[in-house]
Amino acid sequence: MKRSTILLPFIFGLLTTLMGTSALADEVSLIKADSRIHGRYGFSWQTYTADILIENIARDKKVSMQYLDDDGQWKRQDARFDHMIDNNKEVWRISETRMLHHPNEPTQQPLNLTFALEYEVDGTVFWDNNHEQNYFLPADSGEYIGSNIQVDYAGALAPYDAQYGENSTHFDGRFSVGVLLKNLGYAKDVKVHYTLDNWKTTYVKDLTFQYGRLVGYSWVTYPNANGVEYWSMTSTGEEMQDPTSNIVEYAVSYQVNGDTYWDNNFGRNYQIDIIHR
Numbered sequence: 001m002k003r004s005t006i007l008l009p010f011i012f013g014l015l016t017t018l019m020g021t022s023a024l025a026d027e028v029s030l031i032k033a034d035s036r037i038h039g040r041y042g043f044s045w046q047t048y049t050a051d052i053l054i055e056n057i058a059r060d061k062k063v064s065m066q067y068l069d070d071d072g073q074w075k076r077q078d079a080r081f082d083h084m085i086d087n088n089k090e091v092w093r094i095s096e097t098r099m100l101h102h103p104n105e106p107t108q109q110p111l112n113l114t115f116a117l118e119y120e121v122d123g124t125v126f127w128d129n130n131h132e133q134n135y136f137l138p139a140d141s142g143e144y145i146g147s148n149i150q151v152d153y154a155g156a157l158a159p160y161d162a163q164y165g166e167n168s169t170h171f172d173g174r175f176s177v178g179v180l181l182k183n184l185g186y187a188k189d190v191k192v193h194y195t196l197d198n199w200k201t202t203y204v205k206d207l208t209f210q211y212g213r214l215v216g217y218s219w220v221t222y223p224n225a226n227g228v229e230y231w232s233m234t235s236t237g238e239e240m241q242d243p244t245s246n247i248v249e250y251a252v253s254y255q256v257n258g259d260t261y262w263d264n265n266f267g268r269n270y271q272i273d274i275i276h277r
């Protein structure tokens with residue numbers, strides 16, 4: 001890892017009081033960021049989030065976003081611990097809401113987010129500033145992802161019967177998954193590989209491109225302004241009709257331009273519980 005005492009030019013004035021060593025390294029990196037504008041009942045608001053991957057170097061640490069506000073000043077937004085991937089990796093999260101139109105508050109304009117990530121631990125400051133270019137996330141542009149493919153959603157439901165008065169309705173078991181990927185070429189092959197019996201049996205299903213989706217009260221079309229697409233699939237096949245199954249383990253692959261990219265949860269595969277009703 002590279003360490004340097006040179007402060008980054010774009011935040012020189014902001015960091016002159018920080019003590020310790022500054023570094024550009026893999027100890028901190030952006031997993032995903034998202035910016036959306038929502039509207040309902042005459043109200044409108046902007047949400048922005050960032051998921052940040054860090055190396056767990058020590059217990060005491062501070063993770064934050066340095067961003068350029070609409071007043072032209074660099075400001076800090078602290079992240080909060082979200083979950084551990086393993087003993088060496090943690091995910092921290094920033095989630096903020098900016099009210100744009102409210103009858104009792106001043107109107108604000110949406111914020112086009114220019115930012116970098118800071119990780120302070122053990123007297124050292126690590127940075128992810130997108131290779132000294134900073135990250136730029138236009139307002140209402142949807143998702144930006146740091147890797148070429150990422151799982152965005154997964155859910156599994158066991159088959160069940162529902163009683164409505166004197167009538168009974170059967171619902172098939174199902175497994176659904178949605179992924180975000182970078183639009184690296186026109187011809188793509190996106191698949192999910194999954195098992196319900198610890199890989200004794202493997203199932204492979206194709207995902208299909210989605211032209212848009214509603215998240216909260218915000219609609220984003222794909223590919224979005226950040227070059228990201230959303231692909232998904234739902235299986236109601238025979239493998240999902242066993243009421244004794246409890247766990248789905250899976251990973252996703254993305255083939256484009258002769259290369260194959262994977263999201264397998266940092267080599268651990270993903271696992272979700274099958275919901276039983």
